[in-house]
Amino acid sequence: MTNALLTIDHLQTHFFTPSGVVKAVNDISLRVREGETVCIVGESGCGKSVTAMSVLGLVAEPQGKVVGGDIRFDGVDLLQLSPLEKQQLRGNDIAMIFQEPMSSLNPVLTIGEQIMEPLWEHLLLSKKEARAKAIELISLVGIPRPEEIMNAYPHQLSGGMLQRIMIAIAISCNPRLLIADEPTTALDVTIQAQILDLLREIKETYNTAILLITHDLGVVAEMADYVVVMYAGKVIEEGPVLELFSNPRHPYTRGLLQAKPVIGQRKKRLNSIPGQVPNLIGLADSCYFHDRCESCMSVCRLKQPELKQIDDGHRVACWLYEEESGLA
Amino acid sequence: MSSIVTETAGLAGTRTGARRSSLWRDTFAKLKKNKVAMCGLVFLVIMFLFCFIGPFFSPYASGKVNTVMINKPPSMAHWLGTDNLGRDILTRLMQAGRISLTVGLAAMLLSVFIGSVLGVVAGYYRGVVDQIVMRFADILMTIPGLPLLFIIGAILSEWKVPTDYRIYIVMLMLSLIGWPELARLVRSQILSLREREFMQATESLGLRDHRKLFFHLLPNTIPILIVVATLRVGGAILSESVLSYLGLGVVPPTPTWGNMIDAANTLIDFQKRPWLWIPPGFAIFATVISINLLGDGLRDALDPKMKR
Numbered sequence: 001m002t003n004a005l006l007t008i009d010h011l012q013t014h015f016f017t018p019s020g021v022v023k024a025v026n027d028i029s030l031r032v033r034e035g036e037t038v039c040i041v042g043e044s045g046c047g048k049s050v051t052a053m054s055v056l057g058l059v060a061e062p063q064g065k066v067v068g069g070d071i072r073f074d075g076v077d078l079l080q081l082s083p084l085e086k087q088q089l090r091g092n093d094i095a096m097i098f099q100e101p102m103s104s105l106n107p108v109l110t111i112g113e114q115i116m117e118p119l120w121e122h123l124l125l126s127k128k129e130a131r132a133k134a135i136e137l138i139s140l141v142g143i144p145r146p147e148e149i150m151n152a153y154p155h156q157l158s159g160g161m162l163q164r165i166m167i168a169i170a171i172s173c174n175p176r177l178l179i180a181d182e183p184t185t186a187l188d189v190t191i192q193a194q195i196l197d198l199l200r201e202i203k204e205t206y207n208t209a210i211l212l213i214t215h216d217l218g219v220v221a222e223m224a225d226y227v228v229v230m231y232a233g234k235v236i237e238e239g240p241v242l243e244l245f246s247n248p249r250h251p252y253t254r255g256l257l258q259a260k261p262v263i264g265q266r267k268k269r270l271n272s273i274p275g276q277v278p279n280l281i282g283l284a285d286s287c288y289f290h291d292r293c294e295s296c297m298s299v300c301r302l303k304q305p306e307l308k309q310i311d312d313g314h315r316v317a318c319w320l321y322e323e324e325s326g327l328a
Numbered sequence: 329m330s331s332i333v334t335e336t337a338g339l340a341g342t343r344t345g346a347r348r349s350s351l352w353r354d355t356f357a358k359l360k361k362n363k364v365a366m367c368g369l370v371f372l373v374i375m376f377l378f379c380f381i382g383p384f385f386s387p388y389a390s391g392k393v394n395t396v397m398i399n400k401p402p403s404m405a406h407w408l409g410t411d412n413l414g415r416d417i418l419t420r421l422m423q424a425g426r427i428s429l430t431v432g433l434a435a436m437l438l439s440v441f442i443g444s445v446l447g448v449v450a451g452y453y454r455g456v457v458d459q460i461v462m463r464f465a466d467i468l469m470t471i472p473g474l475p476l477l478f479i480i481g482a483i484l485s486e487w488k489v490p491t492d493y494r495i496y497i498v499m500l501m502l503s504l505i506g507w508p509e510l511a512r513l514v515r516s517q518i519l520s521l522r523e524r525e526f527m528q529a530t531e532s533l534g535l536r537d538h539r540k541l542f543f544h545l546l547p548n549t550i551p552i553l554i555v556v557a558t559l560r561v562g563g564a565i566l567s568e569s570v571l572s573y574l575g576l577g578v579v580p581p582t583p584t585w586g587n588m589i590d591a592a593n594t595l596i597d598f599q600k601r602p603w604l605w606i607p608p609g610f611a612i613f614a615t616v617i618s619i620n621l622l623g624d625g626l627r628d629a630l631d632p633k634m635k636r
Contacts, residue, residue, distance in 0.1 A: 056532055090534030098532075103525040108547045117543075118533045169533065 004031040005209050006055065006177055010069035013047075013054045017063065020281035024050040026233035027069070029307075032177065035207040039220045039241075041256070042230035045277055048213045051230075052179045055211070056096060057086050073177070092122040095170035099182040101162035105154040111138075112150030115169050122173045137168040141198060160191035164198065171202055178202070179211045184219060196222055217260050221245060226313075229253050232278055232288040235307055239314035249316040251293045287319065295320060355551075358629035365625020368618035375615055379425030388416040402603055409603035411591065421607050424583035429615070431495060431584070432565035435502035439564075440557045442503060443510025444549070448541050450511065451518025462515065465508035473505040477567065481576025491579050498577045502564045513556060517549045551630040555623055562619035569612050585612045 013025040025047040032038045040048045053059045054066050057078065071078040073094065081089065090096075098104040105114055115134040119125045125133060131150070138146035141164040154162060163183060170178060180199065184192040196219060203210055212223055220227055224241040229250065237250040248254045255273040275292035287293070290300040299319050307317040359365055388406075394414030402409045408417035450461040480501050489497060521527065522545065530540050565585075571577030572586030580587055588608035591597045597604050 058528060058531055087534040087536065090532055092534060096529075096532040098525060098529055100525055104529040106526045106530075106544050106548070108550070109544070117530075117535060117539065121533070121535055121539070166529075 003034060005034045005036075005074055006032040006211065007072040008051070008055070008069070009072075011051065011054060011066065011071060012068035013050050013059055013064060013066050015064045017281070022280045023233050023283065024064070024280060025054060028230070028233070028235055029069075030228050030235065030238070032209045032211050034176070034209055035203065036225045037203060037210040037212055037223050038226045038228060039212045039214060039224035040228045040230055041214060041217065041220055043215060043277055045280070046230045047233040048215075048230055049181050052096070052181050052211065052213055055179060056090055056094060057081075088122070091118045091175070092173045093175055094177045094179065095173070095175040097163075097166050097170050097178065097180040097183045100186050101159055101166050102154070102186070104166055105162060107154055109153075110150065111152050111154065111157070111165055115150075115165065115172060118169060118172050133172070134168075137172055138165070140171075141165070141168045142194075159187055160194065163187060163191075163195055167195070167198060167202070171206070171208070174206060175208060177209045177211065179213070181213045182215070183212070184214075184216070192219075199223065217256060229256070232283070233280060234288065234317065235315075236289065236318070237314075237316045238307075239311070243311065243314050247311075247314070249310065249314070249321060250289075250318045251295055251320075252289050255294075355626070355629045359625055362625040362628060365622050365629075368621030368625065371614060371618040372622065375425065375611070375618070376429065379422050379429055382422040383419060383426075386416065386419040386422065388419045392416075399601055399604075401601070408607050409601075411604055412597075417603060417607060420583050420588065421585075421611060424585050424588055424608060425611060425615075427495060427578060427582060427584045428565055428568060428586070428612075431499055431502070431568045431578070432561045434499045435506060435564040435568070436557050436560045438499060438503035439506030439510055439560065440553060443507040444514045444546060444553060446507070447511040447514025448518055448546055448549075451515035452522055452537075452541055452545065454519075458515070461511065465511050468505065468508045473567070474570065476505060477501055477571055478574070478576060481571055481574070485576065491582055494578050495582065498568055498571060501571075502567055505567075506560060506564065510553075510556060510560075513552065514546075514549050517552060518545055521545055521548050555627045555630060558619060558626055559623040562616040562623070565612065565619075566616055585609075 008028060008030050011025055011028045012023070015022040015024055028047070028051060030038065030040075040051060042048050050059065050064075055071055055073075055078065059066060066079060073089070078086070078089070105111070112131070112134055115137060116127075116130040119130040119133055120127075123130075135146045135150060138149050143149055143161055143164055149157070149161075149165075157165070163186075167183075178199075183199070184195050187195060199210065199212075200223065202208055210223070212219070214220060220241065227239060227241050227244045228235055229237040229244075229252065231252055237244065237248070237253045244253065245257065248257055252273070255271070258271040259273065261267075261270055273292055278288055278291070285304055286302060287296075287300040287305055290296045293300065297319055303319075305317045305319045305322060307315050308322065309315050310321050359369075392415060394410070397406065397410045397414040399412055400406060400410045400414075406416050406418070408421065410416055411420070446461050446465075450458040484494065484497060527540065527544065530544055535544075568577055568584065569586030569589070572579070572584045573589050575587070575590070577586060578584045585608040589605045589612075591601070591604035592609075
């Protein structure tokens with residue numbers, strides 16, 4: 001096993017709103033090894049994106065704040081870095097791809113200008129070198145006629161092309177970790193597949209670690225080496241992708257997997273998990289999933305289960321398995 | 329040989345075509361459809377040519393006094409007559425236009441520069457910087473502009489500032505009262521722009537602040553800045569005229585449209601010699617109207633919601 005590149009330990013990111021403290025990320029630990037793809041899965045509002053933002057230090061101050069835990073990148077504590085050191089790290093060692101390619105590029109600057117920027121900033125290339133490298137990057141992400149694209153404005157390209165450009169910008173400085181926050185959500189299915197292929201190619205060629213955030217289990221199955229399932233700001237289950245898909249333990253993970261459409265099976269309605277994600281303000285000290293859980297027990301309403309190892313690399317936070325291990 | 333030439337020419341053509349197929353081209357195309365705004369633009373171009381190139385065709389030197397030809401009405405030799413020192417009004421009008429237009433443009437550029445830099449900085453950093461800049465702007469905005477200009481003008485006269493320098497000082501004065509409004513406008517734009525997703529993207533790319541401010545944020549405010557700046561030129565020309573008319577701005581012998589109208593102060597000139605004050609008055613009126621029409625046209629052309 002290679003070393004962990006990114007280690008998040010007991011991270012807590014809270015948002016202080018007028019109606020109370022929102023514990024968006026509540027005690028999360030995960031690691032990403034070099035060249036590994038880790039997927040964070042969960043419904044909207046479960047803290048996936050906030051985790052990613054916390055890594056880059058982009059949580060909107062002053063409402064949001066990392067209140068506990070630490071994030072280490074290659075041994076360096078990211079939370080202790082000065083703003084300047086953070087700036088040098090972002091884009092250079094850790095790069096991010098956003099969900100909405102249409103709004104993540106500046107509408108008044110040409111594609112070329114936006115690709116060349118990090119090259120000037122981090123690699124200190126001259127204008128000419130940056131231009132050559134930018135053209136190379138555009139063709140690398142599979143866009144034809146790179147010279148013309150250099151002079152185009154974002155509104156002249158399609159969503160898929162823009163996402164490719166975003167990827168080109170993200171990999172321009174050969175980052176060691178690529179954070180992709182739902183990179184395919186805004187795209188249609190065929191383009192989605194192409195973008196995922198591109199990400200996989202990049203991972204294989206440059207041995208880039210990828211932290212992929214998604215709510216699409218299809219994407220997870222295709223991309224991930226290791227999966228982390230989040231619910232209401234907590235990790236509820238994690239494990240290697242094959243293990244997790246073949247042997248899901250947590251009722252929520254099972255529900256998610258059952259909700260997935262299967263090719264070849266015709267159903268009137270897809271399965272769904274009843275209920276809603278709880279309001280993150282003032283959560284009681286119970287299992288956050290208890291009111292939606294099929295196998296809810298009395299202990300679930302009283303105490304929060306801890307993340308426990310059950311198999312090799314497979315960890316789950318559910319009282320069902322605490323009991324089991326207690327019995328054994 | 330010739331084929332190579334045509335090929336490279338064709339390539340250059342497509343390249344510039346791709347580059348210009350942006351905001352400016354669209355804007356100009358829309359502007360061309362707006363007849364009123366185009367009239368304004370054409371008149372302004374003529375006015376500029378008249379003022380900056382016209383004097384080279386005039387047989388009279390600008391400040392040349394001719395004691396024989398005093399206060400003569402328009403004739404073939406002097407198309408717009410002569411003034412009380414026998415100077416040719418037409419030539420003087422052109423010279424005055426140079427000064428007035430330059431003062432207007434320079435005051436605008438300076439206030440746009442100060443206003444946009446301070447506005448971007450205040451809007452982006454918020455907090456203390458914002459408070460200091462905007463409260464200072466508020467203070468300047470609470471003092472009515474004209475009285476403030478009168479006071480400064482009076483001080484200048486008191487200090488006996490050389491007349492050559494007064495032009496520059498008038499530019500400074502006008503930009504001093506002009507920048508707060510622009511700073512406010514830019515700041516309000518930046519406040520909304522800085523929350524946009526592409527700014528988060530620049531953050532995640534680890535770009536330095538000056539790059540974010542002046543390369544990413546400021547270009548997004550340019551359309552609105554252009555409109556306001558255009559209208560501003562008209563305002564600055566008017567203010568300069570008022571000041572010079574009252575003898576607090578640019579003072580004779582340097583001619584400006586404003587101090588040429590000063591002739592209307594004398595009752596006999598006002599009643600008997602309209603050629604002294606009608607031409608500069610018309611020049612100011614027509615220039616400012618043209619600028620305002622052009623500004624309105626630009627606003628319509630740059631507004632994406634105005635689809636016709």
